[in-house]
Amino acid sequence: MRKLILLTGLLVLSVLAYSQTPYKYVIIPTQFPDFANGLNPYGLSSSIQNELNAKSIENTFQAELSNDEFCDVLTVNLIKINNMFKNKLKVELKDCRNRVVWSQEGTGRSKDFQKGYAEAIAEAFKDLNQLPVNPNASPQVAVAPAPTPAQQVEQAAPEAAPAPTVQAQATNPQALYKPANLFYNYSYFIDLVDADAGRKQLILLNGELLGYQNLQTIGTLSPSGLGDVYTLEWTTAAGETVRGLANLTANELKISLPKGDQQEVITLQKY
Structure with a gap:
């Protein structure tokens, strides 16, 4: 009887598992x-x-x-x-x-x-026959089918063993991050995120390739009162903060930063 009860509990258990699905x-x-x-x-x-x-x-x-x-x-x-x-x-x-x-x-x-x-x-x-598995795919809940009448136990045992519990695997917040307003060039992939008081933050998606941490906030745009022009606080890969200007339109983000006696201009396009 105990084995039948345990089997019934396992059959109705919902198991949380990450689907191994390829990119779409x-x-x-x-x-x-x-x-x-x-x-x-x-x-x-x-x-x-x-x-x-x-x-x-x-x-x-x-x-x-x-x-x-x-x-x-x-x-x-x-x-x-x-x-x-x-x-x-x-x-x-x-x-x-x-x-x-x-x-x-x-x-x-x-x-x-x-x-x-x-x-x-x-x-x-020639050797690519299907797309790779997507590690960012959302987890899916797989539910085991309900037991058939033949598998049901007519009389419960005096002391039923507790059903085993399954803990959901902790998810990686970076793997689930989805950019909302992406600007990019051949070096930077930046998500432009609204903040308080009309400010905007620049979140760097490919930080590790450029000496930062992935999803690090590397800049803050503050309204200058001159239309599309913003003042900018920018964090370098060495951790230093420099101040510059940024021009933001619907399709382009152009950043101007001091670099020695000259200006470094970073132009990013809307994705």
């Missing part, structure tokens, strides 16, 4: 300025889409994302590898924190840029 889809940029200017240079965007479609991997050209899906997708990055005789490149898939979760190099034998880069992209993608 891939975002393909339509511009690759390191290769050439303009839209879809050398057919790079089209070649990437062709390879992903051939593997039934969901993809879309670069577009605005809602906050809910921001960390559920990957973005393609291409790195040009200089080679005198061949078209060589590296394909990277990056997550919402600008971390590379997959990368592979490819080489094109054709001397024609468009055909050669298409060959290189095909070679790089």
